[in-house]
Amino acid sequence: MDVSALLGQLGVDISRLHGGPLSVFTPIDGSALAALTPHGPKDIEAAVEEAERTFRQLRAMPAPKRGELIRLFGNELRAHKAVLAELVCVEAGKIRQEALGEVQEMIDICDFAVGLSRQLYGLAIASERPLHRMQEQWHPLGPVAVISAFNFPVAVWAWNFALAVVCGDPVLWKPSEKTPLSALACQALWLRASARAAVVSAFPPAISQVLIGGRELSEQLARHPKIPLVSATGSCAMGRALAPLIAARFGRALLELGGNNAMIVAPSADLRLAVRATLFAAVGTAGQRCTSLRRLIVHESLYDRVIEQLRSAYAALSIGSSLSPETLVGPLIDAGSFERMQAALQVAREQGGRVVYGGERVLEAQSPDAYYVQPALVAMPSQTAIVQQETFAPILYVLPYRELDAAIELNNAVEQGLSSSIFTNDVREAELFVSAMGSDCGIANVNIGPSGAEIGGAFGGEKATGGGRESGSDAWKSYMRRATNTVNYSSELPLAQGVRFAD
Ligand code: UN1
Numbered sequence: 001m002d003v004s005a006l007l008g009q010l011g012v013d014i015s016r017l018h019g020g021p022l023s024v025f026t027p028i029d030g031s032a033l034a035a036l037t038p039h040g041p042k043d044i045e046a047a048v049e050e051a052e053r054t055f056r057q058l059r060a061m062p063a064p065k066r067g068e069l070i071r072l073f074g075n076e077l078r079a080h081k082a083v084l085a086e087l088v089c090v091e092a093g094k095i096r097q098e099a100l101g102e103v104q105e106m107i108d109i110c111d112f113a114v115g116l117s118r119q120l121y122g123l124a125i126a127s128e129r130p131l132h133r134m135q136e137q138w139h140p141l142g143p144v145a146v147i148s149a150f151n152f153p154v155a156v157w158a159w160n161f162a163l164a165v166v167c168g169d170p171v172l173w174k175p176s177e178k179t180p181l182s183a184l185a186c187q188a189l190w191l192r193a194s195a196r197a198a199v200v201s202a203f204p205p206a207i208s209q210v211l212i213g214g215r216e217l218s219e220q221l222a223r224h225p226k227i228p229l230v231s232a233t234g235s236c237a238m239g240r241a242l243a244p245l246i247a248a249r250f251g252r253a254l255l256e257l258g259g260n261n262a263m264i265v266a267p268s269a270d271l272r273l274a275v276r277a278t279l280f281a282a283v284g285t286a287g288q289r290c291t292s293l294r295r296l297i298v299h300e301s302l303y304d305r306v307i308e309q310l311r312s313a314y315a316a317l318s319i320g321s322s323l324s325p326e327t328l329v330g331p332l333i334d335a336g337s338f339e340r341m342q343a344a345l346q347v348a349r350e351q352g353g354r355v356v357y358g359g360e361r362v363l364e365a366q367s368p369d370a371y372y373v374q375p376a377l378v379a380m381p382s383q384t385a386i387v388q389q390e391t392f393a394p395i396l397y398v399l400p401y402r403e404l405d406a407a408i409e410l411n412n413a414v415e416q417g418l419s420s421s422i423f424t425n426d427v428r429e430a431e432l433f434v435s436a437m438g439s440d441c442g443i444a445n446v447n448i449g450p451s452g453a454e455i456g457g458a459f460g461g462e463k464a465t466g467g468g469r470e471s472g473s474d475a476w477k478s479y480m481r482r483a484t485n486t487v488n489y490s491s492e493l494p495l496a497q498g499v500r501f502a503d
Contacts, residue, residue: 001026003033003090007181009083011188022212024181027093027331028321030369036180038213044220047209051143051170052226054206059140059168066166067117069207072193074110077103084154084185091179092153093331094285095322106158108455109471113162116476120167131490138480140168145221147232150333151288153179154186156256159455159471160231165207167479172227174211174218178333183210222246229254229479233290236416236464254478255466256459258390259418261450262295262411264433265306266404269423273447275309277423278396281449283317283329283375287394291419291443291451295387297407300400307356307398310377314357319372331370332393338371341393344386345376351384353397388414404429412440418461419443419450442469
């Protein structure tokens, strides 16, 4: 496929997209899009130095002026929403509706960050000493590395970038090797936006830098003492590799790792809504969201009915090119993903599962180099080892439950803790699920599925999901350092706790 026209419209310099060793493919038909030259260790070092220099200028810029930059960036995104979405669609394989939603998520976080740029509040705290004032200030932190995954090739970076910039931090972005073109497009739009900003004229363009490469590059960023925050989205395995490197130098890590998200369907649930929500959450983005629904925990009285309704809904799914408007399920990202899906289904069968629907490859004759699958529905008698694993593909395990407490136990009995939901019209059940005794996840929803979060809330999860929070609420605090200031405006020097010393 030829994406040069798209890239050209987005302002990407297309003369440098060929001849390198890093091939980029579209999952739609497996054809090559570009062959990039990755950055080497010296390039990274130079980029970090550049970010460090930029930081010294950016931290001195008033936060609302930094917000102005993000406002302009949001405008570029609005103007190029459809084109950027099409590139995401081609490079990551998500359907156009979802790609448009992803770009909208970028626009939304820009709006949020613009408002935030005037609200980076610190507390005023009562001092125990007379004529003393205590307060907190939030200061810019320094260069931030953002490591992002293929499945949200632009939005997750934008959550980080928009907040980091208003907080006064330049960003070094290492996108997935599978989706570097979307990153280059964002960079081109950012450069356009910053060129428009009169306020930026005194600033070097290194507020955003894109670094192309693989794991070694992430590790170099994780080790780098001049990067106080590394925000990484990806698998638990990736987090396990990077977190110790960041911790060894006392850096801050914001980790958004795997999810193994469940939804409970209680006896009082509105089944029409529950089935629709299941469909979107389990097969949307071809099951490749970190918030995808992987475990459906259904009350035993509804179990057969829910499976039956899902089976007919699955049979009606249109699977095919992400670019055609009727498609609901696009391709998997690559062959490896397909193989992992097949292996998981095999293990599920060995562990007592019954594949009620799907699982097989489709459209192989038309697109031999692409991996389209029929999303799989697996009736599982219990939560076996394979159900406790995150397989990044459209496999939905359906488990029965009798008592709500047991269902909540199942929800919590996996190592990941990202998202969860319950469908119930019983207020006691709903409140229990979102209470301290309920779901242990970072996200717990009622009567909506576990995926498709809005940007206004803090996004992230507990346990092996990594504990980080991005996007809305007070997630911005991760991108700043807190200083506690005590100011004495008396002519005495009283010590705290009433300590007397040489007075
Ligand atoms: C991800 O899959 O890494 O809540 C992010 C959602 C999206 C973000 C998912 N807003 O599904």
